[in-house]
Amino acid sequence: MQQGTNLPKVGSYNRAVVLEAIQASDGISRVQIAAVTGLTAQTVSVIVRRLLEEGLVVEDGSAPSSGGKPRTILRVEARAGYAVGVHFDPQELSFVLADLAGRPVARLHQPVRPGARPDTVIRQMATASRRILREAGVPDAKVLGVGLACPGPFDGAGVMVSPPRLPGWDRVPIEGLLREYTRFPVTVDNDATAAAIGERWAGIARSTPSFAYLYLGTGIGGGLFLDNQVYRGRSLNAAEFGHITVEPDGPECYCGNRGCVEAVCCPSAIEAAMRASGAGGRSDHADHADHAAICAAAAAGEPRARRVIERVAGRLADAAVSLVNMLDIDLLVLGGPALREVGEIYRAVIARAVSGRTLARRLHAVRVETSPIAADAAAIGAASLVFHATYAPRLGTLPSRQM
């Protein structure tokens, strides 16, 4: 049932709305904040004064206004707070130290030892988080928390349940353990949702009300912002774009479905398609190429590799058309490590489909963009989880976690 609200909630909600308006802009005046948020000039003025006092926001020069005196420009004070973002991929741990503006200040990558026990990996996360803070000279008092981006699925308490690519990680209380080992607040989310939150906080989706994030990694996932709110779904497992059916009679997927995007478009499927493309005729070294080599060959214009990637992009485009018709969004962001070298091939194929085959295309354009932070999207997003949990406007509904 929809939740009611009260005065203290309204106060912190409006405060978050103002902070978000400042963060989403490249410098904004009080008058402009009032215009974009619908708040009165007086309310904006009171909230901004408090944000200035707390050091979360700074005045940064002035801009000419239409008549009258120049308007003071406000920006988020990037050095007011920091968060460590941890991206837990089955093969690798990525760490980013981000400032409050969402900019990465330091990075660290470490392999995950194959077969390592969960407790060992979580201790490794804690040690590396401490190390990146120490090397950057950020004191504990400035740390808002640690954000952790993991593969799903999650249960209602944010615990991974039988993650398909992480045997041994079923129902590990990762959030609690990482909190214990780091002694910082910890926020956990799905890797693709984290990447979407990163784009919203600091990336190309800053002021976009509704957008989808298509995350291409070892698997394929997604994240959703709908009407200015992250949408997580009933069990925190929305936006599983990897499990849109694109080939009804296609290969079986581990999820129990057939012909899923992931079963057809993930790196191992691309490797299999490359081998199959040479079948029945000559066989050459391309048949044994791994995903990275195939992408490099496609980017260099090698015809077989290029055909394989374009065919996969075509299937992703089919899913993107369904997605846009279902959610009528403004923007589709492509990100994740599997885009390396071939991001523009994917973007072009998907953009052509979305601009030519969606139902509402004559009513408004849907942008398709590759994330400029694609490779580190989940780690930067993980850091943004902390800022989002601390500062994003939410009102009248409890966070999904508390359902």
Next chain:
Amino acid sequence: MQQGTNLPKVGSYNRAVVLEAIQASDGISRVQIAAVTGLTAQTVSVIVRRLLEEGLVVEDGSAPSSGGKPRTILRVEARAGYAVGVHFDPQELSFVLADLAGRPVARLHQPVRPGARPDTVIRQMATASRRILREAGVPDAKVLGVGLACPGPFDGAGVMVSPPRLPGWDRVPIEGLLREYTRFPVTVDNDATAAAIGERWAGIARSTPSFAYLYLGTGIGGGLFLDNQVYRGRSLNAAEFGHITVEPDGPECYCGNRGCVEAVCCPSAIEAAMRASGAGGRSDHADHADHAAICAAAAAGEPRARRVIERVAGRLADAAVSLVNMLDIDLLVLGGPALREVGEIYRAVIARAVSGRTLARRLHAVRVETSPIAADAAAIGAASLVFHATYAPRLGTLPSRQM
């Protein structure tokens, strides 16, 4: 950008939250309202007193409580207000007079004269709306408004733009004209979104936070409630479930895509599939059957018709799996006139797919239900549009219309 809020908005929001909690229940006490809405007992008490004074709510007996005195049960006063719901289908106009509890009090069906000019049809809507009110003896003072459910797509002002099955209706200012001819407030929405709002206000989705409505009529559409809010998308054209790709190399769809749900599963596609199923061999009268006859035959167990309907249900099931994986909803409602006789065949096939092939199936069950008001869903939904526009809790965001 997310909108701020203020005290008057909070007051009317909480009021709507309480009214919705009462309407969603089969009788609820003040204590229970506080529990489900998170509002304090005192806030609930003040709001309920006002709703009683206004006559929107009545006290209706009492229920035993755990210790202490029995609790007074509250219900919406059905006779406090009425709305006329109009469903504009290319072939037929359906009218429902609904009371505030969303129950149909009277019904009226009229054919649309083929080739009739828009102004003639809109005058027909107004005359019939007046007639249904007069015959039921509802005075103007009790009429909250007229709700109109139309085929999309819509522009940002709620005007139909090139509706594919309604040539001549491009950009007709239908809302304004119907307001002028009836002299009541008019609320227009997509037919499938209206049906979803009807299920939420008075049907099987009353207390479901996130659900999808799959509407099967001449075309195939849908509606979405996500996190307790109707989701309309950037241009009011979300939930176009008829344009999810289910056969990548399938027939062309008028929308510009190939193998859409609608191109494969709509009544005319079912008729074509029936003809094709007899091709190459014997030909009998079944090859010339219309959709209604095919559905009747399938319901009676005729094998060819049954196979055709089950195959179509299988394609809808593929789309439903994608939908559930994308939105992680609690409930999928099937409704619309094309379900007549074959609702249970569709429901069974789709329910089996959703419970066996979705990613989060081990975390929570997703109910698949046929709407008990399937045939009149859009008209009852149209009436509910008025109640929803008047009473649904919304806060901090402007209605999409005002973007």
